[in-house]
Amino acid sequence: MKFQILNANFPKTEEGRVYHMEVKRGEVANRIITVGDTNRAKMFIQWLDKDTPVFYLESQRGFTTVTGKYHGVPISIVGIGMGLSMMDFFIREVRSTVDGQLAIIRFGSCGTIGAPKVGNMIIPSGAFAITRNYNYFSNGEDETSLNGEKPYNFTKAFYADPMLCKQIEKQLLNSFDEKEIFTGLNATCDSFYSSQGRQDENFRDCNSDIFKTITATYPNTVSLEMESFMLYHLASSSTSAPLKNSNRVSDKGNSIKAAATMMVFADRFRNEFISPEKVQEVQVIAGLAVLDALVETELSEVHPESEECVW
Template sequence: MSNLINYSNGEMKTSTFEEKMENANFPMSDKGRVYHVEVKRGEVANRIITVGDHTRAEEFAQYLDKDSPLFRLSSARGFLTITGKYKGVPISIIAIGMGLPMMDFFVREVRSVVDGQLAIIRFGTCGSIGAARTGSIIVQNAAFAITRNYNYFSDTEEIESELTDEKPYNFTKIFHADPQLYKKIELELINSFGEDNVFTGLNATCDSFYSSQGRKDGNFRDYNSNLISNISDVYPEAISLEMEAFMLFHLAKSSTSLPLKDSNNTILKNSIKAASAAMVVADRVTNDFISPVKVHDIQKVAGKAVLNALVDFELIYVHPDDDDCVWNQN
Protein backbone atom coordinates (compact mmCIF):
# COMPACT_ATOMS: atom_id res chain seq x y z
CA MET A 1 0.00 0.00 0.00
CA SER A 2 1.11 3.55 -0.71
CA ASN A 3 1.73 5.85 2.19
CA LEU A 4 -1.36 8.08 2.20
CA ILE A 5 -0.70 11.71 3.07
CA ASN A 6 -3.77 13.85 3.60
CA TYR A 7 -3.93 17.62 3.80
CA SER A 8 -2.01 19.19 6.70
CA ASN A 9 0.18 16.15 7.48
CA GLY A 10 -2.68 13.74 8.04
CA GLU A 11 -4.94 16.06 10.05
CA MET A 12 -8.56 16.60 9.03
CA LYS A 13 -8.85 18.94 6.05
CA THR A 14 -9.97 22.51 6.71
CA SER A 15 -11.75 24.20 3.81
CA THR A 16 -10.25 27.40 2.45
CA PHE A 17 -13.50 29.07 3.45
CA GLU A 18 -12.17 28.89 7.01
CA GLU A 19 -8.91 30.53 5.98
CA LYS A 20 -8.50 34.24 5.37
CA MET A 21 -8.84 35.03 1.66
CA GLU A 22 -6.72 37.73 0.06
CA ASN A 23 -6.76 39.48 -3.34
CA ALA A 24 -10.27 39.73 -4.80
CA ASN A 25 -8.79 39.73 -8.32
CA PHE A 26 -7.28 36.24 -7.91
CA PRO A 27 -8.46 34.90 -4.54
CA MET A 28 -5.90 32.98 -2.52
CA SER A 29 -5.88 32.12 1.17
CA ASP A 30 -3.29 33.40 3.61
CA LYS A 31 -1.82 29.88 3.47
CA GLY A 32 -1.39 30.09 -0.30
CA ARG A 33 -4.37 27.96 -1.31
CA VAL A 34 -6.35 28.84 -4.43
CA TYR A 35 -10.07 29.46 -4.01
CA HIS A 36 -11.77 26.58 -5.83
CA VAL A 37 -9.28 23.73 -6.33
CA GLU A 38 -7.78 24.55 -2.89
CA VAL A 39 -4.25 23.39 -3.70
CA LYS A 40 -1.07 25.29 -2.87
CA ARG A 41 2.53 25.18 -4.07
CA GLY A 42 4.10 21.73 -3.83
CA GLU A 43 0.81 19.80 -4.01
CA VAL A 44 0.46 19.59 -7.80
CA ALA A 45 3.02 18.15 -10.23
CA ASN A 46 3.90 19.54 -13.67
CA ARG A 47 2.41 16.48 -15.38
CA ILE A 48 -1.34 16.23 -14.86
CA ILE A 49 -4.15 13.95 -15.94
CA THR A 50 -7.54 15.59 -15.55
CA VAL A 51 -10.77 13.58 -15.50
CA GLY A 52 -14.39 14.34 -14.81
CA ASP A 53 -15.40 12.06 -11.96
CA HIS A 54 -13.73 11.01 -8.72
CA THR A 55 -14.14 7.30 -9.43
CA ARG A 56 -11.99 7.52 -12.55
CA ALA A 57 -9.37 9.55 -10.69
CA GLU A 58 -9.16 6.89 -7.96
CA GLU A 59 -8.96 4.13 -10.57
CA PHE A 60 -6.04 5.82 -12.33
CA ALA A 61 -4.35 6.48 -8.97
CA GLN A 62 -4.07 2.72 -8.39
CA TYR A 63 -1.27 2.69 -10.97
CA LEU A 64 0.87 5.23 -9.10
CA ASP A 65 4.08 3.97 -7.48
CA LYS A 66 3.37 2.03 -4.29
CA ASP A 67 6.70 2.99 -2.71
CA SER A 68 6.02 6.75 -2.97
CA PRO A 69 3.72 8.89 -0.81
CA LEU A 70 0.23 9.53 -2.14
CA PHE A 71 -1.44 12.88 -1.46
CA ARG A 72 -5.21 13.41 -1.65
CA LEU A 73 -7.15 16.65 -1.30
CA SER A 74 -10.89 17.05 -1.85
CA SER A 75 -12.04 20.66 -2.13
CA ALA A 76 -15.33 22.16 -1.00
CA ARG A 77 -16.11 22.90 -4.67
CA GLY A 78 -15.85 19.26 -5.71
CA PHE A 79 -12.30 19.08 -7.08
CA LEU A 80 -10.24 16.02 -6.13
CA THR A 81 -6.45 16.20 -6.39
CA ILE A 82 -4.30 13.06 -6.09
CA THR A 83 -0.53 13.51 -6.38
CA GLY A 84 2.17 10.85 -6.33
CA LYS A 85 4.73 9.33 -8.68
CA TYR A 86 4.49 7.04 -11.68
CA LYS A 87 7.70 5.28 -12.73
CA GLY A 88 9.47 7.71 -10.42
CA VAL A 89 8.02 10.82 -12.10
CA PRO A 90 5.75 13.21 -10.12
CA ILE A 91 2.16 13.04 -11.42
CA SER A 92 -1.12 14.65 -10.38
CA ILE A 93 -4.56 13.28 -11.20
CA ILE A 94 -7.28 15.90 -10.78
CA ALA A 95 -11.03 15.31 -11.06
CA ILE A 96 -12.80 18.53 -12.00
CA GLY A 97 -16.42 17.64 -12.76
CA MET A 98 -17.97 18.75 -16.04
CA GLY A 99 -18.07 21.78 -18.29
CA LEU A 100 -16.15 24.80 -19.49
CA PRO A 101 -16.14 26.76 -16.19
CA MET A 102 -14.72 23.82 -14.21
CA MET A 103 -11.90 23.42 -16.73
CA ASP A 104 -11.23 27.16 -16.48
CA PHE A 105 -11.07 27.05 -12.66
CA PHE A 106 -8.74 24.06 -12.76
CA VAL A 107 -6.26 25.27 -15.39
CA ARG A 108 -5.94 28.84 -14.11
CA GLU A 109 -5.66 27.95 -10.43
CA VAL A 110 -3.20 25.10 -10.91
CA ARG A 111 -1.10 27.25 -13.24
CA SER A 112 -0.78 29.84 -10.46
CA VAL A 113 0.81 27.42 -7.94
CA VAL A 114 3.15 25.35 -10.14
CA ASP A 115 6.46 26.63 -11.50
CA GLY A 116 7.61 25.54 -14.94
CA GLN A 117 5.80 24.00 -17.87
CA LEU A 118 2.57 22.08 -17.44
CA ALA A 119 1.64 19.01 -19.49
CA ILE A 120 -2.09 18.36 -19.10
CA ILE A 121 -3.94 15.41 -20.58
CA ARG A 122 -7.70 15.21 -20.29
CA PHE A 123 -9.18 11.72 -20.35
CA GLY A 124 -12.95 11.65 -20.34
CA THR A 125 -16.02 10.50 -22.20
CA CYS A 126 -17.62 11.73 -25.40
CA GLY A 127 -20.34 11.18 -27.94
CA SER A 128 -19.49 10.09 -31.46
CA ILE A 129 -20.88 11.77 -34.58
CA GLY A 130 -18.59 9.83 -36.92
CA ALA A 131 -17.39 6.29 -37.49
CA ALA A 132 -16.32 5.56 -33.90
CA ARG A 133 -18.71 3.25 -32.08
CA THR A 134 -19.28 2.93 -28.33
CA GLY A 135 -16.22 1.56 -26.57
CA SER A 136 -13.84 3.17 -29.05
CA ILE A 137 -11.31 5.82 -28.01
CA ILE A 138 -11.10 9.21 -29.72
CA VAL A 139 -7.90 11.24 -29.50
CA GLN A 140 -9.07 14.83 -29.89
CA ASN A 141 -6.28 16.64 -31.73
CA ALA A 142 -8.27 19.86 -32.03
CA ALA A 143 -11.53 21.35 -30.80
CA PHE A 144 -14.03 24.12 -31.42
CA ALA A 145 -16.79 25.28 -29.10
CA ILE A 146 -20.54 25.27 -29.62
CA THR A 147 -22.32 27.72 -27.34
CA ARG A 148 -25.98 28.58 -26.97
CA ASN A 149 -26.67 32.06 -28.36
CA TYR A 150 -28.79 33.54 -25.58
CA ASN A 151 -29.80 36.55 -27.68
CA TYR A 152 -31.59 34.28 -30.13
CA PHE A 153 -34.05 33.16 -27.45
CA SER A 154 -34.97 36.64 -26.19
CA ASP A 155 -37.99 37.17 -28.48
CA THR A 156 -40.12 34.11 -29.23
CA GLU A 157 -42.32 36.03 -31.67
CA GLU A 158 -39.30 37.01 -33.78
CA ILE A 159 -38.08 33.40 -33.85
CA GLU A 160 -41.43 31.99 -34.91
CA SER A 161 -41.90 34.65 -37.60
CA GLU A 162 -38.26 34.17 -38.73
CA LEU A 163 -37.57 37.91 -38.40
CA THR A 164 -34.34 37.49 -36.43
CA ASP A 165 -30.88 37.36 -38.01
CA GLU A 166 -29.55 35.54 -34.96
CA LYS A 167 -28.68 31.85 -35.00
CA PRO A 168 -29.49 29.68 -31.95
CA TYR A 169 -25.93 28.31 -31.59
CA ASN A 170 -22.49 29.83 -32.15
CA PHE A 171 -19.46 27.95 -33.48
CA THR A 172 -15.95 29.16 -32.63
CA LYS A 173 -12.71 28.78 -34.51
CA ILE A 174 -10.55 25.68 -33.99
CA PHE A 175 -7.88 25.38 -31.28
CA HIS A 176 -5.31 22.59 -31.42
CA ALA A 177 -3.79 20.09 -28.99
CA ASP A 178 -0.02 19.96 -28.60
CA PRO A 179 1.05 17.78 -31.56
CA GLN A 180 3.83 15.88 -29.76
CA LEU A 181 1.73 15.17 -26.69
CA TYR A 182 -1.36 13.96 -28.53
CA LYS A 183 0.74 11.73 -30.79
CA LYS A 184 2.28 10.07 -27.73
CA ILE A 185 -1.21 9.40 -26.37
CA GLU A 186 -2.38 8.11 -29.74
CA LEU A 187 0.53 5.66 -29.94
CA GLU A 188 0.02 4.36 -26.39
CA LEU A 189 -3.71 3.91 -26.93
CA ILE A 190 -3.20 2.08 -30.24
CA ASN A 191 -0.72 -0.23 -28.52
CA SER A 192 -3.32 -0.90 -25.82
CA PHE A 193 -6.57 -1.13 -27.83
CA GLY A 194 -5.52 -1.78 -31.42
CA GLU A 195 -5.57 0.56 -34.40
CA ASP A 196 -9.19 -0.22 -35.30
CA ASN A 197 -10.44 1.01 -31.92
CA VAL A 198 -8.62 4.37 -31.77
CA PHE A 199 -9.74 7.37 -33.83
CA THR A 200 -8.09 10.80 -34.06
CA GLY A 201 -9.87 13.96 -35.10
CA LEU A 202 -11.72 17.19 -34.44
CA ASN A 203 -13.92 17.56 -31.37
CA ALA A 204 -16.87 19.84 -30.63
CA THR A 205 -16.93 21.09 -27.04
CA CYS A 206 -20.47 22.08 -26.06
CA ASP A 207 -21.65 24.32 -23.24
CA SER A 208 -24.54 21.96 -22.46
CA PHE A 209 -24.98 18.20 -22.39
CA TYR A 210 -28.44 18.73 -23.83
CA SER A 211 -29.24 21.75 -26.03
CA SER A 212 -25.87 22.44 -27.65
CA GLN A 213 -25.28 18.74 -28.29
CA GLY A 214 -28.52 18.47 -30.26
CA ARG A 215 -30.45 16.41 -27.71
CA LYS A 216 -34.23 16.83 -27.82
CA ASP A 217 -36.06 17.96 -24.67
CA GLY A 218 -39.76 18.73 -24.98
CA ASN A 219 -39.68 20.85 -21.82
CA PHE A 220 -37.69 23.61 -23.55
CA ARG A 221 -37.57 25.43 -26.88
CA ASP A 222 -33.98 24.66 -27.86
CA TYR A 223 -34.24 25.00 -31.65
CA ASN A 224 -31.54 22.37 -32.10
CA SER A 225 -33.19 19.82 -34.39
CA ASN A 226 -30.66 20.53 -37.16
CA LEU A 227 -27.63 21.08 -34.94
CA ILE A 228 -25.79 17.82 -35.70
CA SER A 229 -26.19 18.37 -39.45
CA ASN A 230 -25.07 22.00 -38.98
CA ILE A 231 -21.87 20.73 -37.36
CA SER A 232 -21.23 18.57 -40.43
CA ASP A 233 -21.81 21.58 -42.69
CA VAL A 234 -19.43 23.89 -40.80
CA TYR A 235 -16.82 21.34 -39.70
CA PRO A 236 -17.28 18.13 -41.73
CA GLU A 237 -14.18 16.62 -40.09
CA ALA A 238 -15.74 16.76 -36.59
CA ILE A 239 -16.10 13.31 -35.01
CA SER A 240 -16.96 13.83 -31.32
CA LEU A 241 -18.93 15.90 -28.81
CA GLU A 242 -18.00 16.62 -25.18
CA MET A 243 -17.79 19.54 -22.75
CA GLU A 244 -14.19 20.36 -21.76
CA ALA A 245 -11.42 19.89 -24.35
CA PHE A 246 -11.87 23.21 -26.14
CA MET A 247 -11.33 25.22 -22.96
CA LEU A 248 -8.18 23.23 -22.18
CA PHE A 249 -6.75 23.84 -25.67
CA HIS A 250 -7.84 27.49 -25.63
CA LEU A 251 -6.15 28.20 -22.29
CA ALA A 252 -3.00 26.35 -23.37
CA LYS A 253 -2.88 28.56 -26.47
CA SER A 254 -3.50 31.65 -24.32
CA SER A 255 -0.91 30.77 -21.67
CA THR A 256 2.19 32.92 -21.26
CA SER A 257 5.72 32.26 -20.04
CA LEU A 258 5.13 34.34 -16.89
CA PRO A 259 4.91 31.44 -14.39
CA LEU A 260 8.31 30.14 -15.52
CA LYS A 261 11.14 30.92 -13.11
CA ASP A 262 14.83 30.37 -13.91
CA SER A 263 13.92 30.52 -17.61
CA ASN A 264 17.15 32.17 -18.76
CA ASN A 265 18.01 29.23 -21.04
CA THR A 266 14.72 29.20 -22.95
CA ILE A 267 11.85 31.64 -23.27
CA LEU A 268 8.66 29.75 -24.06
CA LYS A 269 5.66 31.35 -25.72
CA ASN A 270 3.17 28.98 -24.10
CA SER A 271 3.82 27.34 -20.75
CA ILE A 272 1.00 24.77 -21.03
CA LYS A 273 1.04 21.72 -23.31
CA ALA A 274 -2.38 20.10 -23.62
CA ALA A 275 -3.98 17.04 -25.17
CA SER A 276 -7.23 15.12 -24.80
CA ALA A 277 -8.66 11.67 -25.37
CA ALA A 278 -12.07 10.23 -24.57
CA MET A 279 -13.92 6.94 -24.68
CA VAL A 280 -17.11 6.93 -26.72
CA VAL A 281 -20.05 6.33 -24.40
CA ALA A 282 -22.82 7.65 -26.66
CA ASP A 283 -23.12 6.90 -30.36
CA ARG A 284 -25.20 9.74 -31.77
CA VAL A 285 -25.38 8.00 -35.16
CA THR A 286 -26.89 4.70 -33.94
CA ASN A 287 -28.31 6.05 -30.62
CA ASP A 288 -26.40 3.33 -28.74
CA PHE A 289 -25.13 3.92 -25.17
CA ILE A 290 -22.27 2.06 -23.50
CA SER A 291 -22.70 -0.31 -20.52
CA PRO A 292 -21.15 0.62 -17.14
CA VAL A 293 -19.10 -2.60 -17.12
CA LYS A 294 -17.51 -1.70 -20.45
CA VAL A 295 -16.65 1.80 -19.18
CA HIS A 296 -14.82 0.30 -16.21
CA ASP A 297 -12.87 -2.16 -18.36
CA ILE A 298 -11.83 0.50 -20.89
CA GLN A 299 -10.71 3.13 -18.41
CA LYS A 300 -8.56 0.59 -16.54
CA VAL A 301 -6.49 0.05 -19.69
CA ALA A 302 -6.68 3.66 -20.86
CA GLY A 303 -5.43 5.00 -17.53
CA LYS A 304 -2.13 3.18 -17.83
CA ALA A 305 -1.75 4.23 -21.48
CA VAL A 306 -2.27 7.91 -20.64
CA LEU A 307 0.13 7.72 -17.69
CA ASN A 308 2.79 6.17 -19.94
CA ALA A 309 2.36 8.95 -22.50
CA LEU A 310 2.56 11.63 -19.83
CA VAL A 311 5.78 10.47 -18.16
CA ASP A 312 7.40 10.02 -21.59
CA PHE A 313 6.67 13.66 -22.52
CA GLU A 314 9.69 15.90 -21.99
CA LEU A 315 9.33 19.18 -20.11
CA ILE A 316 12.15 21.74 -20.27
CA TYR A 317 11.66 23.15 -16.78
CA VAL A 318 9.64 21.77 -13.87
CA HIS A 319 8.74 22.76 -10.33
CA PRO A 320 11.71 22.56 -7.89
CA ASP A 321 11.84 18.99 -6.56
CA ASP A 322 12.40 19.81 -2.89
CA ASP A 323 11.25 18.39 0.44
CA ASP A 324 8.19 20.67 0.52
CA CYS A 325 6.64 18.81 -2.42
CA VAL A 326 4.07 16.24 -1.28
CA TRP A 327 5.52 13.53 -3.53
CA ASN A 328 8.75 13.65 -1.50
CA GLN A 329 7.21 13.56 1.98
CA ASN A 330 7.24 10.37 4.05
Protein backbone atom coordinates in the same frame (compact mmCIF):
# COMPACT_ATOMS: atom_id res chain seq x y z
CA MET B 1 -15.47 28.82 3.08
CA LYS B 2 -12.67 27.22 5.12
CA PHE B 3 -9.88 29.74 4.59
CA GLN B 4 -9.33 33.48 4.89
CA ILE B 5 -8.57 34.86 1.42
CA LEU B 6 -6.11 37.71 1.03
CA ASN B 7 -6.44 38.88 -2.55
CA ALA B 8 -9.68 39.60 -4.42
CA ASN B 9 -8.09 39.68 -7.88
CA PHE B 10 -6.58 36.17 -7.78
CA PRO B 11 -7.87 34.85 -4.46
CA LYS B 12 -5.33 32.91 -2.38
CA THR B 13 -4.84 32.23 1.33
CA GLU B 14 -1.80 33.43 3.24
CA GLU B 15 -0.05 30.10 2.56
CA GLY B 16 -0.90 30.34 -1.15
CA ARG B 17 -3.92 28.02 -1.38
CA VAL B 18 -6.11 28.86 -4.37
CA TYR B 19 -9.77 29.52 -3.70
CA HIS B 20 -11.57 26.66 -5.54
CA MET B 21 -9.08 23.80 -5.82
CA GLU B 22 -7.57 24.60 -2.37
CA VAL B 23 -4.11 23.39 -3.43
CA LYS B 24 -0.87 25.28 -2.88
CA ARG B 25 2.61 25.23 -4.42
CA GLY B 26 4.18 21.77 -4.13
CA GLU B 27 0.88 19.87 -4.09
CA VAL B 28 0.40 19.63 -7.87
CA ALA B 29 2.97 18.19 -10.29
CA ASN B 30 3.88 19.48 -13.75
CA ARG B 31 2.37 16.43 -15.45
CA ILE B 32 -1.39 16.27 -14.94
CA ILE B 33 -4.25 14.02 -16.02
CA THR B 34 -7.61 15.72 -15.67
CA VAL B 35 -10.87 13.78 -15.58
CA GLY B 36 -14.49 14.71 -14.96
CA ASP B 37 -15.55 11.87 -12.71
CA THR B 38 -14.14 11.68 -9.14
CA ASN B 39 -14.15 7.87 -9.26
CA ARG B 40 -12.07 7.96 -12.43
CA ALA B 41 -9.58 10.19 -10.57
CA LYS B 42 -9.46 7.75 -7.63
CA MET B 43 -8.87 4.80 -10.01
CA PHE B 44 -5.38 6.11 -10.73
CA ILE B 45 -4.26 5.81 -7.08
CA GLN B 46 -3.73 2.03 -7.43
CA TRP B 47 -1.08 2.59 -10.13
CA LEU B 48 0.99 5.21 -8.32
CA ASP B 49 4.38 4.19 -6.89
CA LYS B 50 3.99 2.51 -3.51
CA ASP B 51 7.22 3.92 -2.04
CA THR B 52 6.11 7.56 -2.39
CA PRO B 53 3.34 9.18 -0.34
CA VAL B 54 0.10 9.89 -2.20
CA PHE B 55 -1.38 13.33 -1.60
CA TYR B 56 -5.21 13.49 -1.74
CA LEU B 57 -7.39 16.59 -1.40
CA GLU B 58 -11.11 17.07 -2.01
CA SER B 59 -11.99 20.75 -2.17
CA GLN B 60 -15.25 22.24 -1.03
CA ARG B 61 -15.96 23.30 -4.63
CA GLY B 62 -15.79 19.81 -6.13
CA PHE B 63 -12.14 19.44 -7.20
CA THR B 64 -10.26 16.24 -6.30
CA THR B 65 -6.47 16.40 -6.48
CA VAL B 66 -4.26 13.30 -6.24
CA THR B 67 -0.48 13.66 -6.45
CA GLY B 68 2.18 10.95 -6.31
CA LYS B 69 4.79 9.38 -8.55
CA TYR B 70 4.37 6.97 -11.46
CA HIS B 71 7.56 5.13 -12.47
CA GLY B 72 9.42 7.70 -10.37
CA VAL B 73 7.91 10.71 -12.17
CA PRO B 74 5.76 13.19 -10.18
CA ILE B 75 2.22 13.22 -11.51
CA SER B 76 -1.15 14.67 -10.49
CA ILE B 77 -4.64 13.52 -11.33
CA VAL B 78 -7.34 16.15 -10.95
CA GLY B 79 -11.07 15.45 -11.00
CA ILE B 80 -12.79 18.66 -12.02
CA GLY B 81 -16.45 17.81 -12.56
CA MET B 82 -18.04 19.04 -15.77
CA GLY B 83 -18.15 21.99 -18.10
CA LEU B 84 -16.18 24.91 -19.47
CA SER B 85 -16.07 26.87 -16.21
CA MET B 86 -14.63 23.98 -14.19
CA MET B 87 -11.87 23.57 -16.78
CA ASP B 88 -11.19 27.31 -16.58
CA PHE B 89 -10.92 27.24 -12.75
CA PHE B 90 -8.64 24.21 -12.91
CA ILE B 91 -6.22 25.47 -15.57
CA ARG B 92 -5.83 28.93 -14.09
CA GLU B 93 -5.50 27.81 -10.46
CA VAL B 94 -3.06 25.02 -11.29
CA ARG B 95 -1.01 27.33 -13.51
CA SER B 96 -0.69 29.79 -10.64
CA THR B 97 0.63 27.18 -8.17
CA VAL B 98 3.11 25.15 -10.25
CA ASP B 99 6.50 26.40 -11.45
CA GLY B 100 7.72 25.41 -14.91
CA GLN B 101 5.98 23.93 -17.92
CA LEU B 102 2.73 21.97 -17.56
CA ALA B 103 1.65 18.95 -19.60
CA ILE B 104 -2.07 18.30 -19.22
CA ILE B 105 -4.03 15.41 -20.71
CA ARG B 106 -7.79 15.34 -20.37
CA PHE B 107 -9.02 11.77 -20.05
CA GLY B 108 -12.77 11.96 -20.50
CA SER B 109 -15.84 10.55 -22.17
CA CYS B 110 -17.77 11.85 -25.17
CA GLY B 111 -20.51 11.27 -27.66
CA THR B 112 -19.80 10.69 -31.33
CA ILE B 113 -21.49 11.80 -34.54
CA GLY B 114 -19.08 9.94 -36.77
CA ALA B 115 -17.75 6.48 -37.52
CA PRO B 116 -16.55 5.59 -33.97
CA LYS B 117 -18.56 3.14 -31.89
CA VAL B 118 -19.11 3.01 -28.14
CA GLY B 119 -15.95 1.88 -26.36
CA ASN B 120 -13.68 3.36 -29.09
CA MET B 121 -11.16 6.09 -28.30
CA ILE B 122 -10.92 9.63 -29.72
CA ILE B 123 -7.80 11.79 -29.68
CA PRO B 124 -9.05 15.20 -30.84
CA SER B 125 -6.40 17.13 -32.76
CA GLY B 126 -8.42 20.29 -32.18
CA ALA B 127 -11.59 21.53 -30.54
CA PHE B 128 -14.17 24.24 -31.19
CA ALA B 129 -16.97 25.37 -28.89
CA ILE B 130 -20.71 25.39 -29.48
CA THR B 131 -22.58 27.70 -27.15
CA ARG B 132 -26.24 28.56 -26.90
CA ASN B 133 -26.98 31.99 -28.38
CA TYR B 134 -29.12 33.29 -25.51
CA ASN B 135 -30.22 36.34 -27.52
CA TYR B 136 -31.85 34.11 -30.07
CA PHE B 137 -34.25 32.82 -27.43
CA SER B 138 -35.02 36.20 -25.85
CA ASN B 139 -38.46 36.96 -27.27
CA GLY B 140 -39.88 33.53 -27.77
CA GLU B 141 -39.42 34.18 -31.49
CA ASP B 142 -39.07 31.27 -33.87
CA GLU B 143 -35.91 30.29 -35.77
CA THR B 144 -36.60 32.43 -38.84
CA SER B 145 -37.38 35.78 -37.26
CA LEU B 146 -34.37 37.27 -35.50
CA ASN B 147 -32.32 39.17 -38.09
CA GLY B 148 -30.28 36.20 -39.13
CA GLU B 149 -29.33 35.25 -35.55
CA LYS B 150 -28.63 31.55 -35.18
CA PRO B 151 -29.58 29.55 -32.07
CA TYR B 152 -26.01 28.30 -31.53
CA ASN B 153 -22.63 30.02 -31.83
CA PHE B 154 -19.59 28.20 -33.18
CA THR B 155 -16.04 29.31 -32.33
CA LYS B 156 -12.86 28.81 -34.30
CA ALA B 157 -10.89 25.64 -33.58
CA PHE B 158 -7.91 25.56 -31.20
CA TYR B 159 -5.36 22.77 -31.39
CA ALA B 160 -3.70 20.19 -29.14
CA ASP B 161 0.03 19.63 -28.79
CA PRO B 162 0.75 17.27 -31.72
CA MET B 163 3.56 15.40 -29.92
CA LEU B 164 1.39 14.73 -26.89
CA CYS B 165 -1.36 13.41 -29.20
CA LYS B 166 1.15 11.09 -30.89
CA GLN B 167 2.33 9.77 -27.52
CA ILE B 168 -1.25 9.04 -26.46
CA GLU B 169 -1.90 7.26 -29.75
CA LYS B 170 1.29 5.21 -29.41
CA GLN B 171 0.30 4.06 -25.93
CA LEU B 172 -3.34 3.37 -26.86
CA LEU B 173 -2.13 1.20 -29.74
CA ASN B 174 -0.66 -1.23 -27.17
CA SER B 175 -4.20 -2.14 -26.11
CA PHE B 176 -6.58 -1.00 -28.86
CA ASP B 177 -6.77 -1.91 -32.53
CA GLU B 178 -5.97 1.03 -34.81
CA LYS B 179 -9.56 0.84 -36.09
CA GLU B 180 -10.75 1.67 -32.57
CA ILE B 181 -8.78 4.94 -32.31
CA PHE B 182 -10.02 8.06 -34.09
CA THR B 183 -8.81 11.60 -34.49
CA GLY B 184 -10.53 14.70 -35.87
CA LEU B 185 -12.18 17.73 -34.35
CA ASN B 186 -14.08 17.76 -31.09
CA ALA B 187 -17.10 19.96 -30.41
CA THR B 188 -17.08 21.19 -26.83
CA CYS B 189 -20.64 22.12 -25.99
CA ASP B 190 -21.97 24.29 -23.18
CA SER B 191 -24.72 21.75 -22.48
CA PHE B 192 -24.96 17.97 -22.47
CA TYR B 193 -28.44 18.52 -23.88
CA SER B 194 -29.31 21.49 -26.11
CA SER B 195 -25.99 22.26 -27.80
CA GLN B 196 -25.30 18.51 -28.17
CA GLY B 197 -28.54 18.15 -30.16
CA ARG B 198 -30.49 16.14 -27.58
CA GLN B 199 -34.24 16.54 -27.91
CA ASP B 200 -35.95 17.69 -24.72
CA GLU B 201 -39.67 18.43 -24.92
CA ASN B 202 -39.53 20.60 -21.80
CA PHE B 203 -37.51 23.34 -23.50
CA ARG B 204 -37.48 25.27 -26.77
CA ASP B 205 -33.96 24.46 -27.95
CA CYS B 206 -34.18 24.89 -31.75
CA ASN B 207 -31.52 22.24 -32.19
CA SER B 208 -33.12 19.71 -34.54
CA ASP B 209 -30.60 20.39 -37.33
CA ILE B 210 -27.50 20.96 -35.18
CA PHE B 211 -25.67 17.84 -36.40
CA LYS B 212 -26.12 19.07 -39.98
CA THR B 213 -24.77 22.49 -38.99
CA ILE B 214 -21.80 20.91 -37.22
CA THR B 215 -20.80 18.79 -40.21
CA ALA B 216 -21.33 21.71 -42.61
CA THR B 217 -19.12 23.96 -40.44
CA TYR B 218 -16.44 21.42 -39.45
CA PRO B 219 -16.77 18.29 -41.63
CA ASN B 220 -14.13 16.34 -39.68
CA THR B 221 -15.95 16.58 -36.34
CA VAL B 222 -15.94 13.23 -34.53
CA SER B 223 -16.90 13.94 -30.93
CA LEU B 224 -19.07 16.01 -28.63
CA GLU B 225 -18.19 16.70 -25.01
CA MET B 226 -17.93 19.60 -22.58
CA GLU B 227 -14.34 20.63 -21.65
CA SER B 228 -11.55 20.03 -24.20
CA PHE B 229 -12.04 23.33 -26.04
CA MET B 230 -11.25 25.31 -22.88
CA LEU B 231 -8.15 23.21 -22.25
CA TYR B 232 -6.84 23.74 -25.80
CA HIS B 233 -7.86 27.39 -25.87
CA LEU B 234 -6.19 28.26 -22.55
CA ALA B 235 -3.07 26.23 -23.38
CA SER B 236 -2.66 28.22 -26.57
CA SER B 237 -3.38 31.49 -24.69
CA SER B 238 -0.89 30.67 -21.92
CA THR B 239 2.15 32.88 -21.63
CA SER B 240 5.68 31.58 -20.91
CA ALA B 241 6.30 29.47 -17.82
CA PRO B 242 6.96 31.46 -14.64
CA LEU B 243 10.32 30.87 -12.93
CA LYS B 244 10.32 30.13 -9.21
CA ASN B 245 10.49 33.18 -6.90
CA SER B 246 10.83 35.54 -9.80
CA ASN B 247 8.74 37.71 -12.04
CA ARG B 248 10.83 36.60 -15.00
CA VAL B 249 9.54 34.03 -17.42
CA SER B 250 11.46 31.11 -18.89
CA ASP B 251 11.80 30.48 -22.62
CA LYS B 252 9.35 31.89 -25.11
CA GLY B 253 6.09 30.19 -26.03
CA ASN B 254 3.15 28.67 -24.23
CA SER B 255 3.69 27.27 -20.77
CA ILE B 256 1.06 24.54 -21.18
CA LYS B 257 1.16 21.50 -23.47
CA ALA B 258 -2.32 20.05 -23.80
CA ALA B 259 -4.03 17.06 -25.35
CA ALA B 260 -7.10 14.95 -24.71
CA THR B 261 -8.41 11.50 -25.23
CA MET B 262 -11.99 10.43 -24.70
CA MET B 263 -13.82 7.14 -24.46
CA VAL B 264 -16.92 7.06 -26.65
CA PHE B 265 -19.90 6.64 -24.31
CA ALA B 266 -22.73 7.71 -26.66
CA ASP B 267 -23.20 6.94 -30.33
CA ARG B 268 -25.63 9.63 -31.40
CA PHE B 269 -26.35 8.26 -34.89
CA ARG B 270 -27.06 4.69 -33.79
CA ASN B 271 -28.58 5.90 -30.48
CA GLU B 272 -26.46 3.55 -28.35
CA PHE B 273 -24.98 4.12 -24.89
CA ILE B 274 -22.00 2.23 -23.43
CA SER B 275 -22.58 -0.44 -20.73
CA PRO B 276 -21.08 -0.07 -17.21
CA GLU B 277 -18.99 -3.23 -17.81
CA LYS B 278 -17.47 -1.75 -20.97
CA VAL B 279 -16.70 1.51 -19.14
CA GLN B 280 -14.72 -0.43 -16.50
CA GLU B 281 -12.80 -2.33 -19.17
CA VAL B 282 -11.95 0.68 -21.36
CA GLN B 283 -11.24 3.04 -18.49
CA VAL B 284 -8.51 0.79 -17.10
CA ILE B 285 -6.61 0.16 -20.33
CA ALA B 286 -6.99 3.72 -21.59
CA GLY B 287 -6.13 5.17 -18.16
CA LEU B 288 -2.85 3.26 -18.06
CA ALA B 289 -2.06 4.38 -21.62
CA VAL B 290 -2.62 8.01 -20.65
CA LEU B 291 -0.30 7.64 -17.62
CA ASP B 292 2.42 6.10 -19.81
CA ALA B 293 2.04 8.84 -22.42
CA LEU B 294 2.28 11.57 -19.83
CA VAL B 295 5.42 10.35 -18.07
CA GLU B 296 7.17 10.07 -21.45
CA THR B 297 6.45 13.73 -22.20
CA GLU B 298 9.48 16.02 -22.26
CA LEU B 299 9.16 19.28 -20.33
CA SER B 300 11.65 22.12 -20.64
CA GLU B 301 11.48 23.05 -16.96
CA VAL B 302 9.76 21.39 -13.99
CA HIS B 303 8.94 22.40 -10.43
CA PRO B 304 12.13 22.02 -8.37
CA GLU B 305 12.06 19.13 -5.85
CA SER B 306 12.07 20.65 -2.37
CA GLU B 307 10.55 20.19 1.06
CA GLU B 308 7.39 21.99 -0.06
CA CYS B 309 6.66 19.16 -2.56
CA VAL B 310 4.33 16.36 -1.49
CA TRP B 311 6.07 13.90 -3.85
